[in-house]
Amino acid sequence: MRPLLILLTFLAAVVANPAAAGKKAGVTMPDTTVVANKQLTLNGMGLREATFLKVDVYVAGLYVENVSSNASKLVNANEVKMLVLRFVRDVDRGDITDAWSTGFKNNATVKLATIKPLIDRLNAWMPAFKKGDTLAFSYVPGEGVAVDINGTRKGMLKGDDFARSLFSIWLGPNPPGSALKRGLLGNHPPEV
Numbered sequence: 001m002r003p004l005l006i007l008l009t010f011l012a013a014v015v016a017n018p019a020a021a022g023k024k025a026g027v028t029m030p031d032t033t034v035v036a037n038k039q040l041t042l043n044g045m046g047l048r049e050a051t052f053l054k055v056d057v058y059v060a061g062l063y064v065e066n067v068s069s070n071a072s073k074l075v076n077a078n079e080v081k082m083l084v085l086r087f088v089r090d091v092d093r094g095d096i097t098d099a100w101s102t103g104f105k106n107n108a109t110v111k112l113a114t115i116k117p118l119i120d121r122l123n124a125w126m127p128a129f130k131k132g133d134t135l136a137f138s139y140v141p142g143e144g145v146a147v148d149i150n151g152t153r154k155g156m157l158k159g160d161d162f163a164r165s166l167f168s169i170w171l172g173p174n175p176p177g178s179a180l181k182r183g184l185l186g187n188h189p190p191e192v
Helices: 001-016 071-076 093-106 111-127 162-173 178-185
Strands: 021-024 028-032 030-033 037-048 055-064 081-087 134-140 144-149 152-157
Touching: 021 037, 028 037, 028 055, 028 081, 028 093, 030 055, 030 081, 030 093, 037 071, 037 081, 055 162, 055 178, 071 178, 081 162, 093 111, 093 162, 111 152, 111 162, 134 162, 144 162, 152 162, 162 178
Parallel strands: none
Antiparallel strands: 021 028, 030 037, 037 055, 055 081, 081 134, 134 144, 144 152
């Protein structure tokens, strides 16, 4: 009976405390996920704060095939990657679409006019977000960026230029916040 009790106690501890995961501002994200049959690793997590009052808006987690602290390498990697946003407060639809438009304007890797139809389509898919909602952008080379809201696929935005510009919103020269970008870049050894 004693070995069974020890086994049950161990199993309860494993279920209650799954493998280490990233945690930020009360949001926990798993260390790994699978997209397009590729195992992705959590590169880092960052908190988006808005206004001078530093109001928490969402926690972002970046999943990649090969972890890196080099933003340019991550943006330009022709590999599967995913950015997950978990909202920690309610956000109006207009605030979201304004944020995307500003993010693309400040960080697009190509002329904005070339990807504007895709930005418009992305904005058309955006709802108002409630605390606890999730928005995920999953990039698969040759296919495009899948947009999922609370686990429901809104559609696919094709084009590598669009994908690089999208991920540059958070990893480019003018992200929504420098601490957010640093968080997404994780705490990895320097690139050689």
